[in-house]
Amino acid sequence: MAREDDAKGRHRAVPSSRIGRLSGFGRLAGGVAGGMLAEGARRVASGERVRMNDLVLTPGNIGRLTERLSHLRGAAMKMGQMLSMDAGDALPPELSEILAKLRDNADFMPPRQLDKVLAEEWGSEWRKNFRRFEPRPIAAASIGQVHRALTRDGRTLAIKVQYPGVAQSIDSDVDNVATLLRVTGLLPKELDIAPLLAAAKEQLHEEADYRREGRMMQRYGELLAGHEAFVVPTLDEELTRDRILAMSYEEGRPVEQLGDQPQEVRDSVFAEVIELVARELFEWGLMQTDPNFANYRYREADRKIVLLDFGATREVDRDVQQSYRNLLRAGLDRDHAGVRQAAIDAQFMSPAVVEKHGEAIDRMIDIILSEMAKDAPFDFGDRGFVPALRDEGFAIAQDKSIWHIPPAETLFVQRKVSGTALLGARIGAVVNIHAIVRDVLERTN
Numbered sequence: 001m002a003r004e005d006d007a008k009g010r011h012r013a014v015p016s017s018r019i020g021r022l023s024g025f026g027r028l029a030g031g032v033a034g035g036m037l038a039e040g041a042r043r044v045a046s047g048e049r050v051r052m053n054d055l056v057l058t059p060g061n062i063g064r065l066t067e068r069l070s071h072l073r074g075a076a077m078k079m080g081q082m083l084s085m086d087a088g089d090a091l092p093p094e095l096s097e098i099l100a101k102l103r104d105n106a107d108f109m110p111p112r113q114l115d116k117v118l119a120e121e122w123g124s125e126w127r128k129n130f131r132r133f134e135p136r137p138i139a140a141a142s143i144g145q146v147h148r149a150l151t152r153d154g155r156t157l158a159i160k161v162q163y164p165g166v167a168q169s170i171d172s173d174v175d176n177v178a179t180l181l182r183v184t185g186l187l188p189k190e191l192d193i194a195p196l197l198a199a200a201k202e203q204l205h206e207e208a209d210y211r212r213e214g215r216m217m218q219r220y221g222e223l224l225a226g227h228e229a230f231v232v233p234t235l236d237e238e239l240t241r242d243r244i245l246a247m248s249y250e251e252g253r254p255v256e257q258l259g260d261q262p263q264e265v266r267d268s269v270f271a272e273v274i275e276l277v278a279r280e281l282f283e284w285g286l287m288q289t290d291p292n293f294a295n296y297r298y299r300e301a302d303r304k305i306v307l308l309d310f311g312a313t314r315e316v317d318r319d320v321q322q323s324y325r326n327l328l329r330a331g332l333d334r335d336h337a338g339v340r341q342a343a344i345d346a347q348f349m350s351p352a353v354v355e356k357h358g359e360a361i362d363r364m365i366d367i368i369l370s371e372m373a374k375d376a377p378f379d380f381g382d383r384g385f386v387p388a389l390r391d392e393g394f395a396i397a398q399d400k401s402i403w404h405i406p407p408a409e410t411l412f413v414q415r416k417v418s419g420t421a422l423l424g425a426r427i428g429a430v431v432n433i434h435a436i437v438r439d440v441l442e443r444t445n
Contacts, residue, residue: 108140109163117161121241128152129239133159139294143207143311148249155248157236160210162243167208174200199411203290207311210245216288216313217247223284224307229272231299231306252297252306258427269298270380270429271436272305277420278440281316281324281413288313289412291419293426317409320346324413325441332438334373339365346410352402360392367392375434380424 109117114135118126127133130149137145144162151157178197206212214235221232231250239246258266273296280287288295290312297306323346330338340361343349354361371385372378396402406414424431 108137108145109161111135113164114161117164117243121244122239141294143204144243144245155236157239158233158247158249159239160245160247162208162210164243167205170204170208171201174204196411199408199415202408203312203412206314207290209311210242211240213309213311213313214240214245214247216310219286220288220307220310220313223286229305230276231304233306233308250297250299250306250308251301252299254294255296255298255305256293256423256426258298263428263430265303266427266429267377267431268303269305270424270427271431273420273423274431274433274436275440277416278437279444280416282321282440282444285316285318285321286313287316287413287416289416291416291422293419293423296423312412314412316413320407320409320413323347323410328437328441331369331373332434332441334369336362336365336369339369347406348410350402353396356399356402357396360396364389364392373434375432375438377430377432378434379428379430380421381428381430383425 122129130151131154132150134148137147138158139146143166144160147159147161149157149159174197178193214237217232218235221234224230224232231252233247233250236246236248255269258269277287288307288310290309292309295307295309297308298304299306323342327339327342327346327348330342340354344351344354349361367385367389
């Protein structure tokens with residue numbers, strides 16, 4: 001889910017038909033165009049110079065984009081969330097503002113639409129299963145919304161209900177969002193989002209399969225059995241359906257809010273998260289690849305980390321595992337040439353990039369090694385080196401002749417790795433990542 005917290009949206013029916021969703025994109029495009037014309041006329045009348053980017057990124061248009069994508073939900077909203085996590089510092093601040101709002105807000109189904117979905121999945125007398133079913137969701141996100149419920153035998157459950165029509169609209173929604181972002185000029189030309197589009201469609205189809213997600217949640221429960229740091233919800237198989245995922249309700253606060261906790265707590269939690277990601281990649285070959293912060297909760301009572309949302313869980317290809325192993329070993333050894341070759345072998349970049357922009361690539365490798373390869377605590381909250389990396393990367397990206405798309409499997413893993421680093425930055429964690437990664441690599445040889 002985009003946010004496992006008290007839902008901050010409003011009752012609003014989800015457009016479930018193809019025509020309804022397409023008209024939503026049409027109204028959005030028309031509203032943006034109208035806003036551009038009005039702003040352009042105002043500036044011309046006042047004698048100001050008019051630039052296209054200024055017309056698109058007006059406060060009114062930012063509000064229109066956020067409001068409409070939140071209303072459509074599904075792939076439309078998920079694309080925004082994925083872009084905000086994946087592109088990070090590469091996006092214009094105005095677009096980052098839109099996407100940040102999409103991470104934190106979603107409208108939720110009105111009672112009549114919710115009841116219709118529940119009746120279709122559980123039968124018209126579904127309320128007999130519960131002593132109490134809270135009609136207002138505790139979370140509302142891109143694919144579905146979560147309700148708290150108390151069963152007849154006294155168990156508190158979290159019930160995830162999928163929005164109607166979302167599963168059937170994935171491919172067209174992703175394509176429509178991509179077209180909209182390109183046409184409005186909100187995405188920088190240097191940012192190639194084609195691989196992200198393919199990854200978004202694949203991941204969304206998997207996330208819409210709630211029975212599959214239930215199986216993945218059970219696998220994680222088995223893999224982490226006996227590990228004191230983590231809690232995985234327990235699946236309720238009897239109540240789970242195609243569009244309903246029922247599980248135990250687990251208390252916890254959003255992990256990204258741990259910035260107010262003592263440094264020791266932030267560091268301890270994030271060290272566990274880093275080790276978990278390393279184990280997913282190198283030990284289990286199974287990774288929950290959605291890096292949204294809300295997939296982690298912190299339970300203060302026993303200092304445990306609650307893991308949520310397993311829809312984006314995927315097997316990791318052995319070649320991808322070995323590619324990351326080679327890359328990280330070279331990094332830990334501060335082997336500059338080894339890092340460059342491992343990045344080429346993993347297809348993070350093509351030989352043509354090194355041939356044409358070798359000096360820039362070497363400067364980027366030097367920055368990364370100097371910052372993150374030390375066998376010492378690394379301050380994830382210190383992002384001072386990011387602008388230099390971004391500037392070097394944009395200079396390379398402008399050369400369209402060497403644009404390169406890494407393999408899809410690699411992209412899934414890299415999303416999780418990058419998103420995890422952003423979580424560390426959000427909570428200001430200081431962790432010896434060198435020691436954690438080295439230990440996992442040695443244990444999983």
